Amino acid sequence: MRVPSTEKRKTVYTEAMEVFHAAADLIGLDRRVRLELEEPDYEHIFYVTATLNDRLAPLPKSEHARYEKLASSQIRNPAGLTPLYDGKFILRHDALRGADLHVENGVIRLGEKGLFRIEEGQAKRFKAYRVQHNQARGPYKGGIRYHKDVSLDLFKVLASEMTWKTAIANVPFGGGKGGIKIDPRQYSSDELEAITLRYMYKMKQLIGPDVDIPAPDVGTNGEVMAWMFRQFSDGERERHTMRGIVTGKDTRIGGSEGRVKATGQGLAYCVEEWFKDKQLPIKGSRMIVQGFGNVGQAASEILVAMGARIVAVQDADGTIYNPDGIDVAALTEYVYANKDNLKKSVGGFPGAQEISKSDFWAVDCEVVLPCALGNAIDADVASKIKAKLVAEGANHPTSPEGDEILASRGIDLIPDIIANAGGVTVSYYEWIQNKRMEHWTEAEVNARLEFAIKSNYRIIQDIALNRPRKTPEFDSRGFVVGKQLPARTAAMVLALKRIEAHYLIEGFSQ
8 A cells, every 4th residue: 555645745755756656555565665766865955156157247228328329348368258048248357358348337248249237256056966766786876967947856856867867777876956047058168067066065065976976967077077076076085986976977077988878878779678578670750859959969969870761850949840851960060069059959950950948849750868867758749749659768758657658558657767778878888897997888888778777678668568588698587577557667676676585685774
């Protein structure tokens, strides 16, 4: 029987935990184990502060007439101004070297760029989080997210999903997640560095290479991990032994080959297995991708190499479509190497046509790859999808209502806790390499990843189909529950059985 929740109202977290309770009921999960897993071990909320640079903010048009005669200033150091996507510029101190300045009441004219008001850099406070969900199987493990819409409830969801994901990937970690409530696109690199260093300074007492191991997530990358490692290890006598404090690092400072593309690679392996199961050719298949960040971009590149066509891509600021297939290499160049594309968006890509956000979900295709944020596929979206498969590259991209509609329409699902487990799997390989002071080749990493993802995917399929069997690669007999299950529930059954074993065999500390 389900243990009554202490929650007084439905939240993102309680909603996400519905599949946990369904799977727990199915397997008769031990009551005490259930209580241990129902809420996180620790929920940390704290604040970090940093002093920001001066900025140039566009002057409202209503004030332009007042400065009609203001002479144009010349800033000759191109590195002195950093454009931001919201129209502002970071004004660095070295911008004034060799400059010809004309300022009136704090207003400056920059040639064709127009009129700007100088905003003095102020100290600012940011809300920060780290949720540590469970460590029965090993150190807490999970990403650092920089996004304007994060919350404690969201991080509880993401931390719990890491607990399930590490168990499904069968790596000896638990689950954690954290980050800062911030839109990183509104800050310069040196400001983000200062904010990150302060975040790690505050978090140092909570984490460690054998305690809690962060990694990149939405809004962060290998550069952020490098800053975090430096702050954690700075001044320590044996700092080289601490390199495993974060994963997702640059390969030149202890990162693993294949880590950047690992989540997309794992997603592609799952999709490849689905096509094999259905005895369908992946070559020529049509796919649409929501989100062109690390996961969406890498998965697109890998699946195109397998013969698929990416016919539509959507992100927060644009939606593009080309029925003949989008040139993923050219799109990557447009998004990530185009200095004028400050939003890093697919919008405006010349190799495809713009379509509406709602039309994206109705594009004819075989596979939908949601690789952006959570709850993108709600009931309305699920009713529009014209595909045979939804493979979840993002965390929790489908709502419970969306799940029900996809199932009723006969659309297959590869749930996130196996589909995007490639990242944490290769993070484990990176952690092992750091422990051993080794460096593996990309071929070795990908071979290990392929075996891990495909064998655990097969176990989940066996649980879903009520098909107990033992092969040279895996044994699903101890996980099948005696009846067929939805894929998401089957994945949770695998996770809970692996976690429960630790509690029941090791017992509970008193």
